[in-house]
Amino acid sequence: MSTETPKINRRDWLRxxxxxxxxxxxxxxxxxxxxxxADKMAKTAVNYRDKPKGSEMCSNCKLFIPASxxxxxxxCKAVAGKxxxxxxxxxxxxxx
Numbered sequence: 001m002s003t004e005t006p007k008i009n010r011r012d013w014l015r016x017x018x019x020x021x022x023x024x025x026x027x028x029x030x031x032x033x034x035x036x037x038a039d040k041m042a043k044t045a046v047n048y049r050d051k052p053k054g055s056e057m058c059s060n061c062k063l064f065i066p067a068s069x070x071x072x073x074x075x076c077k078a079v080a081g082k083x084x085x086x087x088x089x090x091x092x093x094x095x096x
Contacts, residue, residue: 040080046089048079053092059085062093 008016058064058076064083065075073082078091 040076041078041091043079043081043089046079046091048083048087048089050084050087052086053088056088056092056094057085058083058087058089058092060095062095063091 058074059066059070061076063077063079064085065077066085067074070085073084076083079089
């Protein structure tokens with residue numbers, strides 16, 4: 001039984017280091033969209049509706065990200081999926 005540590009030459013070390021750095025640089029690009037989607041809540045979890053609650057509606061919420069036209073469905077910073085500007089949910093936060 002040998003207690004010697006296996007030796008690695010400089011060329012192999014550089015090759016392995018380059019592969020590790022490349023993988024570390026590419027990983028965020030591959031997993032960003034999945035991570036963002038995983039951070040958002042489901043519409044059912046926040047009791048989302050396509051209709052406003054009085055004057056409270058998604059288009060007046062701080063979390064709403066509008067689409068290119070005012071009537072088109074936008075997105076929410078906290079809720080997954082397309083969000084109607086006339087919708088409403090339990091985490092509504094009025095714009096100040």
